[in-house]
Amino acid sequence: MGARSRRSTGNLPAELTSFVGRRPELGEVKRLLSAARLVTLTGAGGVGKTRLALRVAAGVRRAFPDGVWLAGLADLGDPRLVPNTVATAFGLRGTSDQAAGLAEYLEDKQLLLVLDNCEHVADECAMLVAKLLAGSAGLRVLATSRHTLHVEGEHILHVEPLPVPPAEDTGAGPAEAVTLFAERAAAVSPGFELTPGNRAAVSRICRRLEGIPLAIELAAVRVRVLSVDQVLERLDDRLGLLTSGPLAPQPRRRTLEAAIGWSFELCTPAEQRLWAQASVFPGGFDLDAAEQVCAPGETGSTLDVVAGLVDKSVLSRRNGTFGRHAWYRMLETVREYGGARLAAEGGEAGVRARQAGYYADLARRYRAEGFGPRQSEWLGRLRREHANLRSVLEHCLSGPGAGRALDIAASLWNFWYGGGLVPEGCGYLRRGLELCGERTPVRARGLYAMAFLAIQTGAPHAELLAELAELAEELDDERLRAGHAECAGMATFFAGDLTGGAALLERALAGYRTAGDALLVFDTLILLAAARFFLGDPRGAAAAEEALALADRHGARWSRGYALWAVAIHRWRAGETRAAARLLHEAIALRLTDRTLLAFLVEALAWCHSAEGAHDRAARLLGGAGAVWRLSGARVGEMSPYQGVDEQCAAQARKALGNEAFEAAFAEAAGSGLDEVVRCALGERPPAEAAGKAAGKAAAEPGGLTRRQREIAGLVARGMSNKEIAAALVLSGRTVEGHVENILVKLGLTSRTQVASWLAGPPPA
Numbered sequence: 001m002g003a004r005s006r007r008s009t010g011n012l013p014a015e016l017t018s019f020v021g022r023r024p025e026l027g028e029v030k031r032l033l034s035a036a037r038l039v040t041l042t043g044a045g046g047v048g049k050t051r052l053a054l055r056v057a058a059g060v061r062r063a064f065p066d067g068v069w070l071a072g073l074a075d076l077g078d079p080r081l082v083p084n085t086v087a088t089a090f091g092l093r094g095t096s097d098q099a100a101g102l103a104e105y106l107e108d109k110q111l112l113l114v115l116d117n118c119e120h121v122a123d124e125c126a127m128l129v130a131k132l133l134a135g136s137a138g139l140r141v142l143a144t145s146r147h148t149l150h151v152e153g154e155h156i157l158h159v160e161p162l163p164v165p166p167a168e169d170t171g172a173g174p175a176e177a178v179t180l181f182a183e184r185a186a187a188v189s190p191g192f193e194l195t196p197g198n199r200a201a202v203s204r205i206c207r208r209l210e211g212i213p214l215a216i217e218l219a220a221v222r223v224r225v226l227s228v229d230q231v232l233e234r235l236d237d238r239l240g241l242l243t244s245g246p247l248a249p250q251p252r253r254r255t256l257e258a259a260i261g262w263s264f265e266l267c268t269p270a271e272q273r274l275w276a277q278a279s280v281f282p283g284g285f286d287l288d289a290a291e292q293v294c295a296p297g298e299t300g301s302t303l304d305v306v307a308g309l310v311d312k313s314v315l316s317r318r319n320g321t322f323g324r325h326a327w328y329r330m331l332e333t334v335r336e337y338g339g340a341r342l343a344a345e346g347g348e349a350g351v352r353a354r355q356a357g358y359y360a361d362l363a364r365r366y367r368a369e370g371f372g373p374r375q376s377e378w379l380g381r382l383r384r385e386h387a388n389l390r391s392v393l394e395h396c397l398s399g400p401g402a403g404r405a406l407d408i409a410a411s412l413w414n415f416w417y418g419g420g421l422v423p424e425g426c427g428y429l430r431r432g433l434e435l436c437g438e439r440t441p442v443r444a445r446g447l448y449a450m451a452f453l454a455i456q457t458g459a460p461h462a463e464l465l466a467e468l469a470e471l472a473e474e475l476d477d478e479r480l481r482a483g484h485a486e487c488a489g490m491a492t493f494f495a496g497d498l499t500g501g502a503a504l505l506e507r508a509l510a511g512y513r514t515a516g517d518a519l520l521v522f523d524t525l526i527l528l529a530a531a532r533f534f535l536g537d538p539r540g541a542a543a544a545e546e547a548l549a550l551a552d553r554h555g556a557r558w559s560r561g562y563a564l565w566a567v568a569i570h571r572w573r574a575g576e577t578r579a580a581a582r583l584l585h586e587a588i589a590l591r592l593t594d595r596t597l598l599a600f601l602v603e604a605l606a607w608c609h610s611a612e613g614a615h616d617r618a619a620r621l622l623g624g625a626g627a628v629w630r631l632s633g634a635r636v637g638e639m640s641p642y643q644g645v646d647e648q649c650a651a652q653a654r655k656a657l658g659n660e661a662f663e664a665a666f667a668e669a670a671g672s673g674l675d676e677v678v679r680c681a682l683g684e685r686p687p688a689e690a691a692g693k694a695a696g697k698a699a700a701e702p703g704g705l706t707r708r709q710r711e712i713a714g715l716v717a718r719g720m721s722n723k724e725i726a727a728a729l730v731l732s733g734r735t736v737e738g739h740v741e742n743i744l745v746k747l748g749l750t751s752r753t754q755v756a757s758w759l760a761g762p763p764p765a
Helices: 023-035 049-059 079-089 098-106 119-135 176-188 199-208 213-224 228-243 251-265 269-280 287-294 299-311 332-345 348-369 375-384 386-397 402-411 413-418 422-435 441-457 462-475 478-494 498-515 518-535 539-554 557-573 577-588 595-611 615-632 642-657 659-670 674-682 688-700 707-717 722-729 733-747 753-760
Strands: 038-042 068-072 111-116 139-145 154-158 316-319 326-329
Touching: 023 038, 023 049, 023 139, 023 154, 038 049, 049 068, 049 111, 049 139, 068 079, 079 098, 079 111, 079 119, 079 422, 098 119, 098 615, 111 119, 119 139, 176 199, 176 213, 199 213, 199 228, 213 228, 213 251, 251 332, 269 287, 269 299, 269 332, 269 348, 287 299, 287 326, 287 348, 299 326, 332 348, 348 375, 348 386, 348 402, 375 386, 375 413, 375 557, 386 402, 386 422, 402 413, 402 422, 402 441, 413 422, 413 441, 422 441, 441 462, 441 478, 462 478, 478 498, 478 518, 498 518, 518 539, 518 557, 539 557, 557 577, 557 595, 577 595, 577 674, 595 615, 595 642, 595 674, 615 642, 615 659, 615 674, 642 659, 659 674, 707 722, 707 733, 707 753, 722 733, 733 753
Parallel strands: 038 139, 038 154, 068 111, 111 139
Antiparallel strands: 316 326
16 A cells, blocks of 8 residues: 555534634644643533534644544433444444443544533543553544543633623724624625614614524524514523523623524424424434424424424534435534423324334335335435434333334344444344344344344354344244244354355245345345355355346345345456456446445455455455454454455465565554545555645645635735735625634634734744
């Protein structure tokens, strides 16, 4: 793979609205991050901790070669899933000890991890952060929480509300709170601007809301239908009612609640009802979910109600899975308010029951349609629904709905596998099996799902298989008999008994054909092709070809990656190494998210290059495959007979290259990230042209400034105001303001006066 150019950008979301103010805080957080390995931003809900953290993270991205990564915890109900959620943010597959797997992965990384909304899982966050920081010298953590994490070495910055204008007019420019109000009002009411006629009312609104950004944004959106004076009048009435009396322990919290409550009261009864009921969706929802869970029998009007809540900024709209459906979310504080109203007004049990039914149906539809042309779309949808699935499963498992939880978790067995969520899926299945002792088809499907996942990760599975065999006979179910044979054959095969494993898999295949289950026929064909490959049985090639034809016939893109692998290894066995390599390249180029599949593909590509005498490349691919196996969490790669072929390939490379050269090539690749492994496997180079251009710009424009930004920086250094710069360069005032903000962020400065000093001296390294 050449020199270690492993720069990664991470997973920060794009900003959808402008960022206002906070220059002192931006500079201070950057200063703290340069000196401390854990910085926690604390403050009340709605004060802007998340936006500040994301802006800082984006500004320091270039300092972290392995990227800046966001793990959002607001949707998390079970504290035990904190390590898994963080691992998922990195694209890692779950393991039985996710914290240990994370520590190993981060050991040699230089990256920034942003943990957002830690307060409700603070103890688990603290334990995980302490472990990760101890194991990785290059890791920095930026956390947001309503209170501190109490981890040794933690540096804390309390985020205050935005500055508000004083009661008396001093003639100074608008305070940051006023600027925020004006920008958000202009977004919903084009043409809105601060004038001498409305400035006083806007200033009073911001003072009444104590500079809390969320409260200001909720008020500003009312300018769409109300004048500023009307907003102020109604806001005064609401705040006076809710904040009068003895001073509350958390006055700003009460102000925010009052502002949200005022927004709630201005909604129509239908909007209020949907706001409260939609609070059961921590991950957001689409129109179909709103109609079935929140407004059953009112499908004709639900769209109008949702549109009204979007107009009022209660809901934010995003593109749905692959752009097919709109997706709606609430800010966490707004959702909390809705949840409190739902609990207070009653009816929560009915909403939760409808929600559980909705996701049980969704899981069954996934199982029925998941092997087809919508396979990739379904996987994307389930990832987006992940927080909602967690919420539903936890609710069902904590009440009388354990059977429904087991039904859902069992239907999603290959989502847990392919999505890197094996420990989480096993946890739900285990709890469901413990709570649902009745010997029913649902329990049998849960046993199959649990056994499949356990075998793939090397976990104990003998008792699961024994009960599954008994239950299949009690229920006289051919599909369950085939499921037992498949899992038993897989376990036998992975344990090294190829003949016994193949015999069981043949029995499973016959049973699935009889049952007419295309997905499980496909899965068993892949396993049978692998077992026969190691047996040297030419019938394995026919099984692989049949699996590929089946995937193509059903349009199942994810499954096709496994079929290409199966066909390729048989071509390799037949001496058609170049044809095998082409098939493997085709599968790798799909860039699927299944880490186990990628490990299989890269491993087999190493075998191909070894057969062609390209031993240096084979060594690198073996190292890369090892890296992906670690990320996948699956243990198949450590089991006989795959390991035997790897060792033979490695021995040939070691003999050809010598121990030192082999170890160097292997070790370099073994420390790679997924993108590097894929590029190496496909023979791609890093985007050198783009990197060269970027390097040229950086050399020509110190500090990473663009030519336009450097031109504006020169005018700032001369003492010109934004208005004067806009006039001189024929730009809008807002454009100049954005350039100045970016200049300060890129240079790590906190005031305009520092720009002149920076220009006068050598650029920072």
